[in-house]
Amino acid sequence: MTVSLQVMRAQQDGIFTDGCPSRVVLDHVTSKWGVLVLAALADGTLRWGELRREVDGISEKMLASTLKTFEADGLVQRTAYPEVPPRVDYRLTPRGRDLAEAMSPLMTWVAAHADAIVNG
Amino acid sequence: MTVSLQVMRAQQDGIFTDGCPSRVVLDHVTSKWGVLVLAALADGTLRWGELRREVDGISEKMLASTLKTFEADGLVQRTAYPEVPPRVDYRLTPRGRDLAEAMSPLMTWVAAHADAIVNG
DNA sequence: CTGAATCCCCGCGGATACTG
DNA sequence: CAGTATCCGCGGGGATTCAG
Numbered sequence: 256m257t258v259s260l261q262v263m264r265a266q267q268d269g270i271f272t273d274g275c276p277s278r279v280v281l282d283h284v285t286s287k288w289g290v291l292v293l294a295a296l297a298d299g300t301l302r303w304g305e306l307r308r309e310v311d312g313i314s315e316k317m318l319a320s321t322l323k324t325f326e327a328d329g330l331v332q333r334t335a336y337p338e339v340p341p342r343v344d345y346r347l348t349p350r351g352r353d354l355a356e357a358m359s360p361l362m363t364w365v366a367a368h369a370d371a372i373v374n375g
Numbered sequence: 376m377t378v379s380l381q382v383m384r385a386q387q388d389g390i391f392t393d394g395c396p397s398r399v400v401l402d403h404v405t406s407k408w409g410v411l412v413l414a415a416l417a418d419g420t421l422r423w424g425e426l427r428r429e430v431d432g433i434s435e436k437m438l439a440s441t442l443k444t445f446e447a448d449g450l451v452q453r454t455a456y457p458e459v460p461p462r463v464d465y466r467l468t469p470r471g472r473d474l475a476e477a478m479s480p481l482m483t484w485v486a487a488h489a490d491a492i493v494n495g
Numbered sequence: 496c497t498g499a500a501t502c503c504c505c506g507c508g509g510a511t512a513c514t515g
Numbered sequence: 516c517a518g519t520a521t522c523c524g525c526g527g528g529g530a531t532t533c534a535g
Contacts, residue, residue: 294379317509
């Protein structure tokens with residue numbers, strides 16, 4: 256069953272209105288690289304370099320900014336090891352894993368139907 | 376169960392790589408206003424003016440461009456009635472409804488956890 | 496009422512170079 | 516290896532005007 260804006264608003268007043276918390280979070284998640292970074296981290300811990308390679312095409316700047324946003328949101332946990340050479344890894348928090356699960360149907364759907372949409 | 380990029384790539388080679396169809400479609404859907412427009416149309420037909428009010432904060436320019444993209448993608452169907460004053464309405468195609476269903480868990484999750492993320 | 500067209504600004508995001 | 520700093524272009528997005 257599909258949930259529409261109207262239905263959600265009947266349950267929760269003012270949800271997804273301009274500037275409200277749900278819009279802020281939605282913007283973070285649906286930011287240009289948001290879903291891809293979350294999906295990359297969905298089944299385990301990754302280092303910075305692995306993440307860069309996994310999320311094909313992302314720039315260092317956007318990876319850093321996306322990770323910072325998610326860290327501030329409590330969706331991603333960063334761990335730095337005091338080694339030389341430096342090693343840092345990223346993984347989803349429980350909340351992040353929960354979100355990734357909620358995103359899963361969308362990703363699966365897109366993967367399954369993208370060719371039909373783009374080609375025709 | 377959550378599906379990660381790695382898992383999807385094990386099933387479908389080169390999925391969600393730079394410039395591939397799945398990335399194009401994902402960009403359309405997760406565009407700034409994409410999910411909100413789709414969610415607004417999720418449980419029925421809406422006229423242009425209703426859509427504008429429903430998707431709080433969207434400009435006419437972005438509404439038009441978002442709708443055109445989705446129409447070209449076969450996700451939204453536009454119907455114009457030859458009346459005065461003019462009346463146009465938009466509704467999801469079967470494919471669009473399918474997508475809206477896949478987005479539903481994400482929207483629900485965001486609605487439920489946004490406050491905790493922004494405040495807490 | 497439903498747009499299309501135009502102008503314009505601002506900031507997202509890419510490219511590159513540099514650092515601990 | 517894991518970032519930060521800087522520059523800059525382009526397109527998102529607002530405001531306004533016009534049309535059918």
